[in-house]
Amino acid sequence: MARTDGVASVMHVRVPAGLAEPAYREVLEVLAEISPVVQALPPGAAVVELRGALRYFGVPAARLCERARVRSLARLSVDLRIGLAPTWALAATASARTPEHGGLITVEPDQVGDFLAPLPVDALHGIGPVQANALTDYGIHSVGMLAALPPATIQRVLGGRAGRMAADRARGIDPRPVTPRSLPMSAAVRHRFERQEMDGATVRARLLDLVVRLAATLRSREQVARGLTLQLDFAAGARWTKTLRLPESSAHDEDLRAAAYRLMDRAGLQRGRLAGLLVRAEDLVAAGASAEQITFDHSREMRLRAEQAVDRANQRFGHGSVGPAALLHKAA
Known part of the structure; x- marks a missing residue:
């Protein structure tokens, strides 16, 4: 059950869209001056427990909250959008209703x-476009209407787990605690095909x-992954998901690519029509806290140096300016 003991103590913070990773980290440091219980939600949000x-x-x-806004604006020239409420979902819903400028x-x-x-149902934090469309198809247009329905009715519309969550959120219930975390334990990238894709070469190029x-994101955060998940979304709505434990923690292109290709091979696709791909790095840890296998493979050392050069070029000229030849050829 959500806390309702007379105080709003959860602060949900949104930074301006497109804020660079270093600036986002500095915002987290400002928030940590207000409370040590800060959970980062990259790339553009954070939630803070203010009770202590x-x-x-x-x-x-x-x-x-105002102190956090003033410090962020004065030091970083970054204005924040903040929602303050008794629970995480309520605070996130509130922060989304603030003006774009802060x-x-x-x-x-x-x-x-x-x-x-x-509020319209799609304004409730945790309700996605598909769920919102399903609710409005049944004439449920506002959060008030959603809250008035029995939870069992909502579960029949959205499914068991999603229905329970929606029923709780509509009543202001969210039992999730704020867990101090500077960076998340996972990171994901997704691609939706413009049309149903059956060409294996095109799918592999997009997966690459x-x-x-994903690897560049992990390196920019100074994190490494211990596992990799591949999710295939099919045209008919079916989904295939598989996770592979990495031999050793890594954020290198070649290690994550090898794992992703192994997962793709396990899917055993023949003529499946794909609607989208998702790749998620799992069980992230700080790069400095992970041991790296000593190697005398000169070619690998050269590839890792090239990887660093590519990172510097893309940071300067934008993502995709430099990359694997297969991708550049595809783009041409």
């Missing part, structure tokens, strides 16, 4: 129903692009 900070600073939670919306426990009721992007 309220006792430490002795000021209302809204004052702490602001604060506070939802106290006794204001939850009045705040949520008039996703792996290269």
Whole structure:
């Protein structure tokens, strides 16, 4: 059950769209000055538990939110969009309603129903476009209407787990705690094909692009992955998902590519029509906390140096400026 003990103490923060990774990290540092319980939600959000900070600073939670905004704006020239509420989902819903240039919306426990009721169902945090369309097809257009329905009815529309979550969120219930974490334990990249794709060479080229992007993201965060997940979305709505444990933690293109290709081979595709791909790096740890196998393979050392050069070029000229020859040829 969500906390409703008379205080809004969860702060959900959104940074401007497209903010660079170093600036995002600096925003996290500003938030950590307000409370040590900061959970990063890259690439552009974070959630903060203020309960301990309220006792430490002795000021209302809204004052702490404004303090975070002022410090971020003064030091980094980054204005924040902040929602303050008793639960994570409520705070995230509130932050999404703030102006694009920055602001604060506070939802106290006794204001939850009045705040949520008039919102369209797609404004509720955790409700995706597909779920929102399913609800509106049944005439459920507002969060207030959703909250008035029995949970069993919502489960019949959205399915068991999704229906339970939607019913809870519509009533302001979200039991998730804020877990201090500077960076997430996973990172994912996704591609949706413009039309159903059956060509194996095209799928492999797109998979390679996703792996290269994912590996570059991990290196920019100074993280390595211990596992890799491949998800194939088919045209008929079916989904195939498989996870592979890596022989050793890595954020290198060639290691993640080998794992992704092994997973693709396990899928055993013949003439399946693909609608999309997702590649997710699992069980992330800091690069400095992971041991790396010593090797005397000169060719691998040269490839890793080339990888570093590619990272520097793409950071300077934009992602995709330099990459595997197969991708550049495809783009041409």
